[in-house]
Amino acid sequence: MPVDRSDPRPLHAQVADALRAEIRDRSIPPGDALPSEAALRERFGVSRSVVRQALATLEDDGTVRRTRGRAPVAAVPTEHHRLVQRVTGLFDQFSAEGLSLRTAVLSLERTRGGPPSAVHHLVTEDLLRLERVRSVDDEALSYVRTWLPAGRFADLDSAMLANASLHRLMETRFDAVPSSGRRQIRAVPADPRIARELGVSDGVPLLLLEGGTFDQDGLPLEWFESWHRSDRVVFDIEADGAADQIRIAPGPSLAVAPSPEGPQEAASEAPAPHSGLDRAAALAAELRTELDRLRAGS
Structure with a gap:
């Protein structure tokens, strides 16, 4: 579903919030890879830079882990x-x-x-x-x-x-x-x-x-x-x-x-x-x- 351009939140924040919610409710299980940048661009109707900013936000708050050359994965939460x-x-x-x-x-x-x-x-x-x-x-x-x-x-x-x-x-x-x-x-x-x-x-x-x-x-x-x-x-x-x-x-x-x-x-x-x-x-x-x-x- 594309982002809501009437929403006051920045586009990258909307993308990050949507992915974070899917990781928290385990629609994207811990340890699973997130969709590719191309798939996220198509899904949300945003540019590559917006997707990358959203992924950087998720990495900073510990929601995803990224390794050079590999797709980001949902982090395993500390329980x-x-x-x-x-x-x-x-x-x-x-x-x-x-x-x-x-x-x-x-x-x-x-x-x-x-x-x-x-x-x-x-x-x-x-x-x-x-x-x-x-x-x-x-x-x-x-x-x-x-x-x-x-x-x-x-x-x-x-x-x-x-x-x-x-x-x-x-x-x-x-x-x-x-x-x-x-x-x-x-x-x-x-x-x-x-x-x-x-x-x-x-x-x-x-x-x-x-x-x-x-x-x-x-x-x-x-x-x-x-x-x-x-x-x-x-x-x-x-x-x-x-x-x-x-x-x-x-x-x-x-x-x-x-x-x-x-x-x-x-x-x-x-x-x-x-x-x-x-x-x-x-x-x-x-x-x-x-x-x-x-x-x-x-």
């Missing part, structure tokens, strides 16, 4: 993996892998009330709302909004949280050890504010991980919503045939503290035994379907 079942946060998981995760605190304020899920889980409307952006190598990976019981964390301040782990602070400063909780994952479109902070376009698919955490005594500790770039973060799921770890559609019990019976109660609610690997595959397929739906509508 960061996160285990969903672990209570430990992103900071601790990345630190264990030798990655340096930076945290920018956008806001920390006391508020009366919050989303129903947070109020229900924390059993109070006197809350702290904490908003942060997590980055690796100066590239934003996730936007995190955390709700905390204000009375319990009244002494928390932004300076404590700069490039630090909230869970570690809970343990060392507030004698609260994150010990259990429930999580769910959904594919959602990026709203303008989150898109801006993550450096992506409005409406692109993000992976939203949300849930509540309890401390060592079973008391509610936090409720969080964490939006991750779907082109940079991969959620890993531990599949164990001996344990029913994956639930495709968590019910309203998501924000309810675990029963003292623990595994016995979970086992009584579980359907007929299935392979943990099958359940993980089903969840992955569901997420892929939702991402495809959002991409088709963007």
Whole structure:
């Protein structure tokens, strides 16, 4: 499809944006060669110099790789993996892998009330709302909004949280050890504010991980919503045939503290035994379907 000459963007920027979108949604898979300059000139109805400028832009921002004498290829993106079942946060998981995760605190304020899920889980409307952006190598990976019981964390301040782990602070400063909780994952479109902070376009698919955490005594500790770039973060799921770890559609019990019976109660609610690997595959397929739906509508 030719470029739109009524568009205020330069022609080379339009070509670069179109190719970048195809690489991000894997219409051009990682490692595959881009069409030839002649094919791009014909497709977009532009000159060779415009095509070359567009390709130079894509090379500069790391979207493509070029080697002398060869066609440019779609770069293989760096992916960061996160285990969903672990209570430990992103900071601790990345630190264990030798990655340096930076945290920018956008806001920390006391508020009366919050989303129903947070109020229900924390059993109070006197809350702290904490908003942060997590980055690796100066590239934003996730936007995190955390709700905390204000009375319990009244002494928390932004300076404590700069490039630090909230869970570690809970343990060392507030004698609260994150010990259990429930999580769910959904594919959602990026709203303008989150898109801006993550450096992506409005409406692109993000992976939203949300849930509540309890401390060592079973008391509610936090409720969080964490939006991750779907082109940079991969959620890993531990599949164990001996344990029913994956639930495709968590019910309203998501924000309810675990029963003292623990595994016995979970086992009584579980359907007929299935392979943990099958359940993980089903969840992955569901997420892929939702991402495809959002991409088709963007």
